[in-house]
Amino acid sequence: MTGLGSSCGTCKFLRRKCSNECVFAPYFCYDDAANYFAAVHKVFGASNVSKLLLHLPVHNRSDAIVTISYEALARIRDPVFGCVAHIFSLQQQVASLPEEIEVHINQMANHAVEIPSNGNLLAGKYPDDEMRFVSMDEIMNTLYFQDEQATTG
Amino acid sequence: MTGLGSSCGTCKFLRRKCSNECVFAPYFCYDDAANYFAAVHKVFGASNVSKLLLHLPVHNRSDAIVTISYEALARIRDPVFGCVAHIFSLQQQVASLPEEIEVHINQMANHAVEIPSNGNLLAGKYPDDEMRFVSMDEIMNTLYFQDEQATTG
Numbered sequence: 001m002t003g004l005g006s007s008c009g010t011c012k013f014l015r016r017k018c019s020n021e022c023v024f025a026p027y028f029c030y031d032d033a034a035n036y037f038a039a040v041h042k043v044f045g046a047s048n049v050s051k052l053l054l055h056l057p058v059h060n061r062s063d064a065i066v067t068i069s070y071e072a073l074a075r076i077r078d079p080v081f082g083c084v085a086h087i088f089s090l091q092q093q094v095a096s097l098p099e100e101i102e103v104h105i106n107q108m109a110n111h112a113v114e115i116p117s118n119g120n121l122l123a124g125k126y127p128d129d130e131m132r133f134v135s136m137d138e139i140m141n142t143l144y145f146q147d148e149q150a151t152t153g
Numbered sequence: 154m155t156g157l158g159s160s161c162g163t164c165k166f167l168r169r170k171c172s173n174e175c176v177f178a179p180y181f182c183y184d185d186a187a188n189y190f191a192a193v194h195k196v197f198g199a200s201n202v203s204k205l206l207l208h209l210p211v212h213n214r215s216d217a218i219v220t221i222s223y224e225a226l227a228r229i230r231d232p233v234f235g236c237v238a239h240i241f242s243l244q245q246q247v248a249s250l251p252e253e254i255e256v257h258i259n260q261m262a263n264h265a266v267e268i269p270s271n272g273n274l275l276a277g278k279y280p281d282d283e284m285r286f287v288s289m290d291e292i293m294n295t296l297y298f299q300d301e302q303a304t305t306g
Contacts, residue, residue, distance in 0.1 A: 043201060043205075047198075052232055067235055067237040068235070071224060075205075079205055079209060079213075081220050082221070086240055087239055090247060097251075105254075105257065108258060108262065
């Protein structure tokens with residue numbers, strides 16, 4: 001129950017009465033929550049997510065809902081690979097980065113390339129703001145950002 | 154239907170008769186398939202996965218089952234973060250690698266460090282065999298390998 005007479009996004013989507021015991025209410029109480037929950041419901045099912053939440057300590061539930069929502073939205077966007085496309089993309093970056101660095105190192109060794117004043121040849125290549133997503137907006141931004149990158153092969 | 158009189162792992166788990174039209178049979182026909190399907194069923198639900206498969210071209214279904222199984226097993230192992238823990242871990246590697254490299258570059262610039270004969274200062278640091286997982290065994294190995302690394306904060 002999110003407020004006097006109002007239902008959480010989950011209960012709105014499921015067209016049911018929201019109660020004080022609603023396990024979803026604390027995490028689906030914002031605008032458009034019903035739309036986000038629709039993805040979670042389609043991919044995981046309300047019952048499965050409810051069971052998972054009830055088996056977690058309350059302080060872990062928010063993280064669980066954020067990561068479940070991320071997986072659900074990724075699977076809606078890419079039904080074949082889901083968020084695993086993001087894992088492949090990151091693994092490729094991790095695997096290819098040393099080779100890119102070797103080019104820089106060899107260039108320095110051969111041509112005595114001057115190190116930038118900030119000492120960081122790769123600054124801006126892998127921005128810190130990709131680091132973690134902690135809100136639904138960031139998840140959506142990450143998904144849209146990944147849209148072109150995480151090709152599904 | 155995987156053979157005369159035998160049921161696929163899904164139908165064994167669901168204790169139902171397997172038919173020629175079973176959408177799961179081609180992908181859950183190995184030893185222990187019922188155990189793997191149990192994870193998929195617990196996290197996603199058989200009905201949701203069945204619907205997803207039926208909306209995909211046949212040639213995409215194997216990849217979908219592999220990635221869905223990976224997500225399901227990761228969520229069973231880590232109910233809070235699931236496979237998103239792996240994404241965080243990889244993002245941290247991508248973000249921290251340039252800093253590690255800067256140390257090498259600065260060492261070279263300051264002390265004229267000799268480049269190894271293979272020209273690869275980082276060989277073995279990020280093994281290629283982490284690159285992709287394409288079978289259920291590899292998925293399980295990846296998950297066990299990640300067990301210590303992908304801490305859930």
